[in-house]
Amino acid sequence: MAEIGKPNLVDFFPLLEKIDPQGIRRRVTFHFGKLMKLFDGLINERLEEKSRFSSAKSDVLEDFLNISKENPEEINHNHIKSMFLDLFGAGTDTTTSTLEWAMAEIIRQPEIMEKAQAELAKVIGKGKIVEEADVSRLPYLQCIIKETLRMHPPVPFLVPRKVEQDVEMCDYIIPKGSQVLVNVWAIGRDSTSWEDPLVFKPERFWSSDVDMRGQDFELIPFGAGRRICPGLPLALRMVPVMLGSLLNSFTWKLEPGIAQKDLDMEEKFGITLAIAHPLRVIPSPI
Numbered sequence: 001m002a003e004i005g006k007p008n009l010v011d012f013f014p015l016l017e018k019i020d021p022q023g024i025r026r027r028v029t030f031h032f033g034k035l036m037k038l039f040d041g042l043i044n045e046r047l048e049e050k051s052r053f054s055s056a057k058s059d060v061l062e063d064f065l066n067i068s069k070e071n072p073e074e075i076n077h078n079h080i081k082s083m084f085l086d087l088f089g090a091g092t093d094t095t096t097s098t099l100e101w102a103m104a105e106i107i108r109q110p111e112i113m114e115k116a117q118a119e120l121a122k123v124i125g126k127g128k129i130v131e132e133a134d135v136s137r138l139p140y141l142q143c144i145i146k147e148t149l150r151m152h153p154p155v156p157f158l159v160p161r162k163v164e165q166d167v168e169m170c171d172y173i174i175p176k177g178s179q180v181l182v183n184v185w186a187i188g189r190d191s192t193s194w195e196d197p198l199v200f201k202p203e204r205f206w207s208s209d210v211d212m213r214g215q216d217f218e219l220i221p222f223g224a225g226r227r228i229c230p231g232l233p234l235a236l237r238m239v240p241v242m243l244g245s246l247l248n249s250f251t252w253k254l255e256p257g258i259a260q261k262d263l264d265m266e267e268k269f270g271i272t273l274a275i276a277h278p279l280r281v282i283p284s285p286i
């Protein structure tokens, strides 16, 4: 994941693709090979299980294998492994980085943590694990996640796009074939769209219907259009479940000797925008 996340000069200067100046493609190919072997193992294990027991599991692998059995021309095992590689690559760092930034922001402002914990206690009861079905009843938790994705979009430039024909925009001509990056990080911090853009303030979404599904261009951490993140519905369930569970079972503090205002919020730039120095926090049970 660290290799995938590294800033790759090729993304910004496509001419360098053949040279692979940082050796990223070479190393990633090696790691992907190992992952493919791991997926091979999972597929074989499941096929063996299926041949021994009749009860079917209900998950993505089961669905893919069933489609592949009925229609091997459409999906074969290589397709399944490649899809897993995509989902694994695109779904892990993005989700963990969102969670880590949310925790870092909340720890810097304990009143936000208290407010979220009060909501959790009222809606589902202190100490309980948050379930997917609870998320829609936790509006403040959802505001925290929106605010985190506004300030810390895990994919700061989205995925590079290529212009298919000359485009004229705001007095500029973008020539056919240009690679275009969309700076979502800057859009989320633009003072023409956001009041106090550098302040982490979940309440700004309290009475706002700006959403993240690619319609409101001031907030597009999942992208927009045909290539919008297909993991959006999963992420918008999973991240609140994880964050809510952490906040509903524990209270979190920084290590002794580090003041909230001194918490290092430096960003490590790459395909994903991680916190530069991993967050170290101490839980105490609620």
Ligand code: HEM
Pocket: 086, 087, 088, 090, 091, 092, 094, 095, 098, 149, 153, 154, 155, 158, 159, 160, 221, 222, 223, 224, 225, 226, 227, 228, 229, 230, 231, 232, 234, 235, 239
């Ligand atoms: C907070 C979590 C996540 C964020 C912020 C996020 C964000 C993004 C963004 C910005 C893109 C590029 C969209 C574009 O260029 O318009 C993308 C693509 C993608 N995401 Fe996510 N993502 C997240 C979680 C996930 C999860 C959990 C999965 C799957 C399990 C996933 C799967 C994918 C895939 C497969 C693509 C490539 C789609 C394509 O090329 O057409 N993402 N994501």
